[in-house]
Amino acid sequence: MTVSDPVVEDVVATIGRSATEIRQGLIGRRGTVDGENPSGETQAEADVWADELLGDRLAGIDGVGQYASEERADVVDCGADPADSDAYAVAVDPLDGSSNLKSNNTMGTIFGVYDAALPARGETLVAAGFVLYGPITTMLIATEETVTEYELSGGERTIVDRDVTLPDEPVVYGFGGRVPDWPADFREYAREIEDELKLRYGGALIGDVNQVLTYGGTFGYPALESRPEGKLRLQFEGNPIGYVVERAGGRSSNGDRSLLAVEPDALHDRTPVHVGNDELIERLEATLE
Numbered sequence: 370m371t372v373s374d375p376v377v378e379d380v381v382a383t384i385g386r387s388a389t390e391i392r393q394g395l396i397g398r399r400g401t402v403d404g405e406n407p408s409g410e411t412q413a414e415a416d417v418w419a420d421e422l423l424g425d426r427l428a429g430i431d432g433v434g435q436y437a438s439e440e441r442a443d444v445v446d447c448g449a450d451p452a453d454s455d456a457y458a459v460a461v462d463p464l465d466g467s468s469n470l471k472s473n474n475t476m477g478t479i480f481g482v483y484d485a486a487l488p489a490r491g492e493t494l495v496a497a498g499f500v501l502y503g504p505i506t507t508m509l510i511a512t513e514e515t516v517t518e519y520e521l522s523g524g525e526r527t528i529v530d531r532d533v534t535l536p537d538e539p540v541v542y543g544f545g546g547r548v549p550d551w552p553a554d555f556r557e558y559a560r561e562i563e564d565e566l567k568l569r570y571g572g573a574l575i576g577d578v579n580q581v582l583t584y585g586g587t588f589g590y591p592a593l594e595s596r597p598e599g600k601l602r603l604q605f606e607g608n609p610i611g612y613v614v615e616r617a618g619g620r621s622s623n624g625d626r627s628l629l630a631v632e633p634d635a636l637h638d639r640t641p642v643h644v645g646n647d648e649l650i651e652r653l654e655a656t657l658e
């Protein structure tokens with residue numbers, strides 16, 4: 370990774386150190402709380418706890434002007450103005466795929482460092498990435514220059530891949546939502562993909578996208594008949610994941626254009642999310658036209 374900016378380096382180092390603690394703190398926090406998050410979803414005890422932990426740590430960094438999370442309604446102002454050249458806004462999905470806590474399956478933490486006040490276009494990201502709580506805790510950090518994969522242990526980051534690149538030959542796919550709820554044009558595209566690739570769907574965006582980054586292929590959570598705006602959140606999920614996949618040599622799309630080009634209306638906006646090899650995303654956009 371070449372994050373030359375000390376604030377961005379501090380943000381990613383803080384998330385890396387916190388991740389070991391978050392993973393450990395999942396024990397005993399697999400239940401749900403009474404409240405709902407701003408997207409109207411049931412919150413796990415661990416969602417609320419991880420958000421508080423990350424909020425406390427990230428908001429305390431000099432140069433972090435805003436902290437925002439999938440789990441809180443409003444942006445937290447932390448002093449600096451993200452419009453200033455040396456200040457940033459950090460948006461996180463503290464636990465992505467937290468419904469997998471119940472079945473003890475993969476989950477993650479997603480982050481995006483925006484050089485703009487939130488909500489912002491993904492084109493203003495200067496770094497983004499995720500921690501994956503798999504059998505091994507790994508962290509992917511994408512910057513303008515490259516995507517680097519680390520293993521995390523005891524708060525230390527060890528590089529395992531200096532240049533994460535999407536393999537040329539697609540192998541796996543995963544699509545969210547129920548098939549009868551998919552619009553007819555997406556169903557047509559999905560039928561083709563099912564014939565060509567192998568299904569891998571684990572119910573956590575991070576785990577599913579990491580399979581695509583590892584083997585090549587595509588992940589999609591499409592617009593649904595019942596929810597044309599899709600399920601995933603642009604600021605906390607779509608933009609950071611789109612940034613990672615694009616920097617790794619692939620493409621992202623909301624069905625029409627790069628996720629990074631989507632203009633947000635509100636902090637918790639949802640969006641259809643598609644990422645993967647160029648050719649597959651091009652075909653998707655052509656089918657949905």
Ligand SMILES: O=P(O)(O)OC[C@H]1O[C@](O)(COP(=O)(O)O)[C@@H](O)[C@@H]1O
Nearest residue numbers: 464465466467468545546572573574
């Ligand atoms: O349960 P479904 O409909 O397959 O949805 C799975 C999707 O929802 C999510 O769990 C939503 O993220 P959160 O757990 O952060 O709310 C994604 O990680 C995943 O891709």
Ligand SMILES: [Mg+2]
Nearest residue numbers: 462465466606
């Ligand atoms: Mg999520």
Ligand SMILES: [Mg+2]
Nearest residue numbers: 462464465466
């Ligand atoms: Mg979440």
